[in-house]
Ligand SMILES: O=P(O)(O)O[C@H]1[C@H](O)[C@@H](O)[C@H](O)[C@@H](O)[C@@H]1O
């Protein structure tokens with residue numbers, strides 16, 4: 424079996440170097456909107472992605488890329504069997520613009536469409552989450568373990584602190600679906616609901632055991648491809664919101680401490696329609712989540 428450790432170590436080193444650009448940037452005023460009033464991009468997002476991709480391409484010229492801002496600029500999104508780097512240069516751009524201190528660089532690496540490692544570097548906190556397939560998950564070098572809630576699911580869910588995401592779309596269908604999902608989960612009842620505003624770092628909280636579950640509808644593959652393997656390698660479970668197998672292109676995910684918790688959440692949350700990442704012109708613009 425091929426060993427991708429050199430790629431992992433290179434990915435970690437360039438994530439840390441590139442974060443200097445993001446943390447030091449002061450150009451909040453150069454903010455543009457993408458798919459909704461909450462979906463922002465800055466010149467720093469674009470600069471960090473260019474730095475990451477040129478460094479990787481220089482070392483691994485045959486590798487392919489799926490970068491958030493390259494796709495936003497019109498590059499075709501296609502996941503093939505080739506070694507592929509899936510990059511979110513700044514996950515939490517809204518936080519970055521508002522100086523809310525949770526901003527991450529997220530890098531996943533796939534071969535034959537299977538994720539081999541994931542890196543989430545929470546720049547302001549200086550927290551490096553990473554995992555390699557079959558090698559466990561780590562935070563700043565220390566092993567990570569999901570909370571592994573077992574036993575009576577009704578007790579577990581009533582004692583759960585789960586983490587969700589900000590609602591990117593401002594479309595009525597998406598807003599009413601998301602708010603009723605949160606209401607249903609609160610009625611479990613859970614201990615608490617949290618959202619840090621970066622899907623990657625939010626999802627990594629399940630790997631640390633700090634949250635028992637996370638779900639998101641409408642995010643993109645680059646938001647969660649890295650944190651998905653980090654949760655799995657920490658002993659957690661990742662699945663689609665309908666309970667089926669996780670598919671990073673579906674734009675739906677549940678991450679949880681155990682299959683029982685994930686299944687319980689899948690029973691109560693509903694999804695709103697949104698295009699798959701790898702689907703061209705699916706025409707579901709009505710939800711405002713394109
Ligand atoms: O900040 P970006 O990279 O745009 O990622 C956000 C994502 O697009 C949203 O769907 C999530 O809700 C946010 O938590 C991410 O930060």
Ligand SMILES: [Mg+2]
Pocket residue numbers: 511513514515622645646
């Ligand atoms: Mg993101």
Ligand SMILES: [Mg+2]
Pocket residue numbers: 468491511512513514515516
């Ligand atoms: Mg981003």
